[in-house]
Amino acid sequence: MRRIWVVSFRRRNGVILGIALGLIMTIAIGLGFSGQDAKIWSWIVGNRVIVIDAGHGGVDPGAVGIGNVLEKDVTLAVSKRLQALVQQGGAKTIMVRDDDTDLGTSVGLLKRKREDLAQRIQLAKDAQAEVYISIHANSYPNPKLTGAQTFYHSDSPESKLLAQSIQQELNALTNGKRVAKGNQDIYVLKKAHQAAVTVELGFLTNAEEEQLLTTPEYQEKLAMAIYQGLSVHFSKP
Numbered sequence: 344m345r346r347i348w349v350v351s352f353r354r355r356n357g358v359i360l361g362i363a364l365g366l367i368m369t370i371a372i373g374l375g376f377s378g379q380d381a382k383i384w385s386w387i388v389g390n391r392v393i394v395i396d397a398g399h400g401g402v403d404p405g406a407v408g409i410g411n412v413l414e415k416d417v418t419l420a421v422s423k424r425l426q427a428l429v430q431q432g433g434a435k436t437i438m439v440r441d442d443d444t445d446l447g448t449s450v451g452l453l454k455r456k457r458e459d460l461a462q463r464i465q466l467a468k469d470a471q472a473e474v475y476i477s478i479h480a481n482s483y484p485n486p487k488l489t490g491a492q493t494f495y496h497s498d499s500p501e502s503k504l505l506a507q508s509i510q511q512e513l514n515a516l517t518n519g520k521r522v523a524k525g526n527q528d529i530y531v532l533k534k535a536h537q538a539a540v541t542v543e544l545g546f547l548t549n550a551e552e553e554q555l556l557t558t559p560e561y562q563e564k565l566a567m568a569i570y571q572g573l574s575v576h577f578s579k580p
């Protein structure tokens with residue numbers, strides 16, 4: 344008698360537990376898809392390994408803006424802010440660099456650049472990272488061009504989805520209409536062993552945007568947009 348009672352009690356508890364879990368999941372998914380608060384995304388990015396590659400550094404300044412802002416400084420500032428957000432979300436971040444250095448060792452600049460890029464890829468591979476986010480800032484002869492844009496390798500559907508997700512958030516921030524663009528020639532996108540995206544934060548050749556890219560407020564907004572794009576991407580089945 345006692346034994347039968349225990350079995351039926353356990354079964355009833357299991358059913359109740361199942362219903363409760365189902366309800367919690369439904370609410371969480373509902374919140375996750377509609378919310379804009381970074382905290383809501385925490386449970387989605389948690390436990391993942393994300394590589395954040397602050398483009399250029401050290402001997403390589405990257406693009407130089409018309410007001411002499413250096414790409415390497417902007418990419419590092421935004422990367423650090425992105426790192427803080429991703430870490431708050433519970434994920435592990437691997438920073439390719441967290442100061443003004445490059446990863447090359449040779450004296451010759453061309454060889455050094457090649458070493459630098461290869462090291463970045465190796466770092467991500469060794470960390471068994473799930474995602475590689477490369478942060479850059481653009482330059483172009485026409486000073487009127489502005490806006491943030493993402494790139495992915497055309498042969499990687501996963502990278503494309505991630506790039507589109509980040510682009511959507513960047514467009515929402517900047518009122519932009521740019522689309523994520525496939526590319527076969529960007530070295531890190533070609534060589535990465537995981538889903539990889541390059542984010543061009545904006546144009547250093549546009550005086551207004553160059554200035555904007557140096558402000559902590561805008562850098563934080565860009566980092567938040569990238570983080571949200573990442574979280575929305577992970578929330579999709």
Ligand SMILES: [Zn+2]
Pocket residue numbers: 398399405406414479480
């Ligand atoms: Zn660059």
